[in-house]
Amino acid sequence: MTFLEKITGSDMTKEMKGFETRAKILPAEYQITWKEITSNLWIHGDFTGRNLLPIFESVLELLEVTSADAQSVEEVLGDDIEGFCAALVGDDGAKTYRDKWRDQLNKNVARKLGGQK
Template sequence: MNFWETITGSDLTREYKAFEARAEALPAEYQAAWEEIKIHLSPYSDVTGRRLMPILDGALGLLEETASDGQSLHEALGGDIKGFCAAIAGEEGAKNYRDKWRDQLNKNVARKLGRLGG
């Protein structure tokens, strides 16, 4: 990845298009799950989406592998896609917007209390 790709995000666009091409090869049930996974993982993204790309790659790889093994979607992800997404994002250490805002608020309060107390 060169500097220009980093600045413009063209590398991410290319990678995301590759994900979509891979997802189109999946059975219809898995394609619908992929769309849900993208929606439920989007709150864990940063501004650029760079931290989310490896998580999306892993989730899509899991869908591809289970589809090729002939497993049902329920066997692969369970009944709760939202919970599945929260679990895989949490294992990667990704924070959602609420976590980021909570950290920022805690820092601001601590800074204000430090000024008042000292």
């Protein structure tokens, strides 16, 4: 990253456009969820928003993998997208949601390993 890119934020613009391109390939349900997640996460950004880029990358990878496994968004993230985003950035009150999400994830993994559908 050059000094000019860092000052203007053009590096972030390129990366976000890449994320949006990847998100357009997802099924419609996942695209809607991606937009909701990005809008909820931006409020947690620092002055530049660079702290959120790794989180966006991870969330998009999660959505890509789960859509390839033909899971529904609710099955993976639950009903509370705002709570999911708060858990990602470590906001106050997120611990209880994180525990709920961890339990849900453990159930999904156990179901997959057990061969149940």
